Amino acid sequence: MIASIVTIGDEILIGQIIDTNSAWMATQLNLAGVTIREIISVSDTREGILSGLSQASQHADIVLMTGGLGPTKDDITKKVLAEYFGDEMVFDEALWLRIKEMFERRGYETTELHKLQCYMPASVEKLENQMGTAPGMQFEHQGTTYISMPGVPYEMKYIMNTHVLPRLSELTETFVHHRTIMTVGQGESRLSEAIRDIEEGLPEDIKLAYLPSLGKVRIRLSTTEKATSGTQGRMNELSERIAERLSEYVYGYDDIALEKAIGDLCVAGGKTIATGESCTGGLIAHRIVSIPGSSAYFRGGIVAYSNELKQKLLAVSPSTLEAHGAVSEQTVREMADGLLGQTGADLVVTVSGIAGPGGGTEEKPVGTIWLACGDAQQIRTHRLQLSKDRQLNIDYTANVALNMMRKHLTSQREE
Amino acid sequence: MIASIVTIGDEILIGQIIDTNSAWMATQLNLAGVTIREIISVSDTREGILSGLSQASQHADIVLMTGGLGPTKDDITKKVLAEYFGDEMVFDEALWLRIKEMFERRGYETTELHKLQCYMPASVEKLENQMGTAPGMQFEHQGTTYISMPGVPYEMKYIMNTHVLPRLSELTETFVHHRTIMTVGQGESRLSEAIRDIEEGLPEDIKLAYLPSLGKVRIRLSTTEKATSGTQGRMNELSERIAERLSEYVYGYDDIALEKAIGDLCVAGGKTIATGESCTGGLIAHRIVSIPGSSAYFRGGIVAYSNELKQKLLAVSPSTLEAHGAVSEQTVREMADGLLGQTGADLVVTVSGIAGPGGGTEEKPVGTIWLACGDAQQIRTHRLQLSKDRQLNIDYTANVALNMMRKHLTSQREE
Numbered sequence: 163m164i165a166s167i168v169t170i171g172d173e174i175l176i177g178q179i180i181d182t183n184s185a186w187m188a189t190q191l192n193l194a195g196v197t198i199r200e201i202i203s204v205s206d207t208r209e210g211i212l213s214g215l216s217q218a219s220q221h222a223d224i225v226l227m228t229g230g231l232g233p234t235k236d237d238i239t240k241k242v243l244a245e246y247f248g249d250e251m252v253f254d255e256a257l258w259l260r261i262k263e264m265f266e267r268r269g270y271e272t273t274e275l276h277k278l279q280c281y282m283p284a285s286v287e288k289l290e291n292q293m294g295t296a297p298g299m300q301f302e303h304q305g306t307t308y309i310s311m312p313g314v315p316y317e318m319k320y321i322m323n324t325h326v327l328p329r330l331s332e333l334t335e336t337f338v339h340h341r342t343i344m345t346v347g348q349g350e351s352r353l354s355e356a357i358r359d360i361e362e363g364l365p366e367d368i369k370l371a372y373l374p375s376l377g378k379v380r381i382r383l384s385t386t387e388k389a390t391s392g393t394q395g396r397m398n399e400l401s402e403r404i405a406e407r408l409s410e411y412v413y414g415y416d417d418i419a420l421e422k423a424i425g426d427l428c429v430a431g432g433k434t435i436a437t438g439e440s441c442t443g444g445l446i447a448h449r450i451v452s453i454p455g456s457s458a459y460f461r462g463g464i465v466a467y468s469n470e471l472k473q474k475l476l477a478v479s480p481s482t483l484e485a486h487g488a489v490s491e492q493t494v495r496e497m498a499d500g501l502l503g504q505t506g507a508d509l510v511v512t513v514s515g516i517a518g519p520g521g522g523t524e525e526k527p528v529g530t531i532w533l534a535c536g537d538a539q540q541i542r543t544h545r546l547q548l549s550k551d552r553q554l555n556i557d558y559t560a561n562v563a564l565n566m567m568r569k570h571l572t573s574q575r576e577e
Numbered sequence: 578m579i580a581s582i583v584t585i586g587d588e589i590l591i592g593q594i595i596d597t598n599s600a601w602m603a604t605q606l607n608l609a610g611v612t613i614r615e616i617i618s619v620s621d622t623r624e625g626i627l628s629g630l631s632q633a634s635q636h637a638d639i640v641l642m643t644g645g646l647g648p649t650k651d652d653i654t655k656k657v658l659a660e661y662f663g664d665e666m667v668f669d670e671a672l673w674l675r676i677k678e679m680f681e682r683r684g685y686e687t688t689e690l691h692k693l694q695c696y697m698p699a700s701v702e703k704l705e706n707q708m709g710t711a712p713g714m715q716f717e718h719q720g721t722t723y724i725s726m727p728g729v730p731y732e733m734k735y736i737m738n739t740h741v742l743p744r745l746s747e748l749t750e751t752f753v754h755h756r757t758i759m760t761v762g763q764g765e766s767r768l769s770e771a772i773r774d775i776e777e778g779l780p781e782d783i784k785l786a787y788l789p790s791l792g793k794v795r796i797r798l799s800t801t802e803k804a805t806s807g808t809q810g811r812m813n814e815l816s817e818r819i820a821e822r823l824s825e826y827v828y829g830y831d832d833i834a835l836e837k838a839i840g841d842l843c844v845a846g847g848k849t850i851a852t853g854e855s856c857t858g859g860l861i862a863h864r865i866v867s868i869p870g871s872s873a874y875f876r877g878g879i880v881a882y883s884n885e886l887k888q889k890l891l892a893v894s895p896s897t898l899e900a901h902g903a904v905s906e907q908t909v910r911e912m913a914d915g916l917l918g919q920t921g922a923d924l925v926v927t928v929s930g931i932a933g934p935g936g937g938t939e940e941k942p943v944g945t946i947w948l949a950c951g952d953a954q955q956i957r958t959h960r961l962q963l964s965k966d967r968q969l970n971i972d973y974t975a976n977v978a979l980n981m982m983r984k985h986l987t988s989q990r991e992e
Contacts, residue, residue: 172799173788175613176755177604178832180597184618189592198590200629203599203616206786214615217632273770295766314789316969340591351710355688371621373588374729384587417593437859437880443866444852444859447880451858454934454967462886465852465862465878467871471920475877475890505886519869552869554731 163333165191166218167201170211170229170239171313174203183228183318190322192339194330196224206230211242219306226326229313231296239310240299244283247303251281257288261295289325293317298325341401343381344418345411346565350374353381353411357404368397376554377561378420381408413568420564421449427571428459435567436507437463438476438497440488440514441531445560461505466497476500476512489514489526491543494534498541509570511535511563515546517555531559535566542566578748580606581633582616585626585644585654586728589618598643598733605737607754609745611639621645626657634721641741644728646711652694654725655714659698662718666696672703676710704740708732713740756816758796759833760826761980765789768796768826772819783812791969792976793835796823828983835979836864842986843874850982851922852878853891853912855903855929856946860975876920881912891915891927904929904941906958909949913956924985926950926978930961932970946974950981957981 167187173179184201191198199221204214206229218225230239244251258280265272279295282288289298294312298321301308309326311318345353350372354361361370373380383401385393405412413423428435437447447463450456466472469483477500478493486492497512515531522528529548534541546562548555582602588594599616606613614636619629621644633640645654659666673695680687694710697703704713709727713736716723724741726733760768765787769776776785788795798816800808820827828838843850852862862878865871881887884898892915893908901907912927930946937943944963949956961977963970 172786173795173797174600175603175616176607176799177600177602178755178757178795178797179788179790180595180600181616182595185589185592185595187592188590192591199620200625201590201596201618205614210615273766275766275769316964316966340593342593351688351690354690371587373586373594375594380588380593382588382593384591439859441866442863443871443875444854444862444878444880445866447859447882448857448863448971451856451860451880451882452968452971456858457882457936460858460882462882462890463859463880464890465859465866465880467862467866467875467877471877475879475919504890521872549731551731553867556863556867 163196163224163330164199164222165196165224165226166199166222168211168214168218168225168227169201169203169313170214170227171203171206174229175205183313183315186315186319187226187228187322190327191226191330194327195339196330206238208238208242208245211239212246215242215246215308219308222306224307224309224330227308227310228318231299231310231312240281240283243299243301243308243310247283247285247301249283249285252284254280254282254288257282257297264295289321291317291321292324293320297321300325339385340416341383341397342416343383343401343405343408343412344378344414344416344420344423345381345408346378346413346420346561346568348379348408348411350379353379353408357381357407360400360403360407364400365396367393368400376558377565380417413565419449419453420561420568422453424450424564424567424571425453425456425459427568427575431571431575433508433571433574434459434461434506436461436501436505436510437563438501438510438512439463439465440467440472440497441517442513442515442556442559442563443467445556446511446513446563449560449564461507464501464504472497472514475504477503487526489516489530489532491532491534491545494532495541495543498534498536502538509535509537509567511567513559513563515555515559517552517559518550519552529555531555531562533559533563533566535563535570537570542570578611578639578745579614579637580611580639580641581614581637583626583629583633583640583642584616584618584728585629585642586618586621589644590620598728598730601730601734602641602643602737605742606641606745609742610754611745621653623653623657623660626654627661630657630661630723634723637721639722639724639745642723642725643733646714646725646727652711655696655698658714658716658723658725662698662700662716664698664700667699669695669697669703672697672712679710704736706732706736707739708735712736715740754800755831756798756812757831758798758816758820758823758827759793759829759831759835759838760796760823761793761828761835761976761983763794763823763826765794768794768823772796772822775815775818775822779815780811782808783815791973792980795832828980834864834868835976835983837868839865839979839982839986840868840871840874842983842990844870846986846990848923848986848989849874849876849921851876851916851920851925852978853916853925853927854878854880855882855887855912856932857928857930857971857974857978858882860971861926861928861978864975864979876922879916879919887912887929890919892918902941904931904945904947906947906949906960909947910956910958913949913951917953924950924952924982926982928974928978930970930974932967932974933965934967944970946970946977948974948978948981950978950985952985957985 204210287300294317518528531546619625702715887893933943946961
């Protein structure tokens with residue numbers, strides 16, 4: 163089964179929003195055994211939508227659309243779909259009653275716009291949307307299924323999860339097409355050299371790709387559409403060989419988050435952790451907390467952005483700050499000692515750096531970052547010299563900090 | 578000038594990465610006066626790339642491609658482009674010397690893959706890339722310009738900033754096509770009702786759109802491509818009328834971040850701030866710190882994830898936690914008091930909630946979040962009842978917390 167995705171909205175074409183909807187839909191469709199042929203973003207004009215529709219329907223069994231549905235006047239997708247399918251617009255009394263009831267329950271009044279929203283193309287099958295006022299819409303036309311959903315991510319996800327994916331799962335036989343080995347701490351070229359023989363001996367129906375991103379590289383094995391059931395076994399075998407060869411850098415499979423891998427190591431080893439951040443400003447803590455169940459091992463974090471708080475909350479000595487500065491090996495080491503004392507965690511990581519774009523000196527240019535990671539027995543430190551890009555520096559540093567924790571937890575497990 | 582963007586890579590079609598490159602490119606091109614007709618994501622196969630190329634070139638003066646360039650064997654874009662333009666592949670000695678020199682300087686050895694990477698289509702104009710080994714490539718073909726760049730975001734950005742955008746700016750006359758009014762704390766329908774008369778009286782050449790996202794709504798005015806210089810004046814006038822009408826909810830214009838608006842208010846009022854987080858795990862602090870110069874007003878934050886740390890670092894009394902629980906009005910209030918004392922900040926915000934998916938009770942279901950915000954004179958509290966989606970709850974709560982700070986800082990300014 164082949165699908166195309168059409169995202170409708172000038173906000174994507176002018177770069178005002180990032181199209182996260184397509185990525186989520188593609189992941190879910192893929193897991194359901196559906197292949198995405200292309201993702202097309204078009205303007206929310208009649209011409210844009212018609213052009214996207216005609217392109218997308220060329221080679222697809224199913225066309226999924228998001229955007230251009232909603233209570234305000236830019237609700238245009240519905241009208242263009244009616245035109246495309248030769249439908250009239252009909253007032254939908256049931257939808258109107260549902261919206262009125264929904265608003266009354268919350269103590270709000272409906273507006274004229276909500277009423278206008280209840281006109282629907284005649285041949286539509288509505289897909290109920292508990293997260294908002296605009297339902298999803300399904301159409302069958304010349305052997306192709308068209309599904310249109312609002313662009314608001316949690317509304318789209320509700321409709322996909324409740325209606326679209328269950329129907330698709332019935333139609334396809336699910337098959338795992340991908341196996342991804344997650345690595346951190348080594349570059350693409352060197353990883354590739356290390357597994358060169360494996361890569362050169364790959365069977366024809368298995369592809370390998372490298373996806374580098376801020377100190378991490380995903381190595382993805384994929385089967386072709388015509389894969390047989392034996393392919394999956396060979397792919398698993400290959401991925402194990404690769405993971406064994408690169409074991410120092412591998413933290414898991416299939417898009418597991420680095421912070422999830424750390425959580426699993428904490429749970430397995432019965433360890434608790436804490437973070438002490440300056441330039442990363444809480445991102446490391448936030449990433450750890452984004453994992454459900456992190457309260458079992460994450461004690462907490464201190465964002466000691468000012469020198470005063472570094473002294474007060476992390477017991478960094480004024481003489482250290484005076485002699486070496488806030489961005490120094492000595493400071494991150496004392497931050498780690500202080501954090502171990504304050505939180506009682508088994509393992510801590512601390513960071514202090516100049517994220518930029520301002521604040522650099524000749525001795526410590528923008529992008530100078532110090533990290534410390536360890537426990538009551540031993541603390542290791544590490545210096546990074548990164549770019550002038552603030553966001554890049556913060557994101558990259560968070561990956562390095564998490565990897566230091568991972569290495570510490572892994573080495574403890576091996577001891 | 579019309580452009581199309583083609584992103585190449587199965588990682589997008591299987592949802593493994595989110596296409597942030599296109600959004601960034603679209604923003605930059607838009608500012609340079611270039612209109613994006615469509616964004617197409619295709620597979621990194623010969624067929625996928627050829628299909629994307631032929632679609633994209635139909636109505637575009639310039640086709641921008643990212644992905645499928647790099648040192649590993651999935652480097653396919655280059656070969657397909659050579660085929661498309663009828664070029665031979667030629668070994669590029671200068672590129673090879675550059676890569677060797679780059680690696681020697683860092684004390685690394687080159688690999689065989691780096692040498693293979695130096696074969697280029699004969700008619701290419703190379704676009705130097707200081708951030709990586711693969712240069713950008715420019716081709717002229719039947720009146721259309723084709724530019725191919727690596728998919729690694731900071732490499733693509735370097736090539737865009739250094740080569741592509743300066744050349745485009747020479748060719749176009751820049752004109753601001755958009756004006757966006759940023760609002761927080763009110764829904765799309767109600768905002769629309771409030772400015773209905775303005776919206777209905779819009780001139781034909783100005784469009785208005787609502788872009789809702791997690792408690793925020795962007796209201797975007799756009800001119801058509803044929804806009805005259807007078808349009809910009811009328812658009813500014815309209816945006817001021819709208820902002821005045823909705824003043825309670827407006828925090829700025831043109832995609833300013835809410836945390837930047839808060840930073841500006843802090844600087845203007847000479848105020849310092851601090852954050853105390855439980856379920857948001859450091860996200861609020863991280864967002865504040867993502868703004869360059871935030872060290873001038875952000876004192877720091879405490880991520881008191883465990884009850885023990887809530888007591889130790891934020892002086893929440895054990896009897897409060899016992900009587901009301903960690904997720905309660907009393908707890909966030911005491912967290913705020915404790916944080917004011919610990920950090921000496923003028924204004925603090927604190928959060929405690931059940932982000933989910935587990936941890937809910939009948940009395941406090943998943944999605945119950947308490948917030949407190951205030952200063953030494955007055956602390957306001959607020960309760961949210963959100964969804965079962967952990968990430969959504971965390972992101973939404975961060976917006977509400979930042980909006981509470983904004984409202985506090987704004988009301989102080991008015992006093």
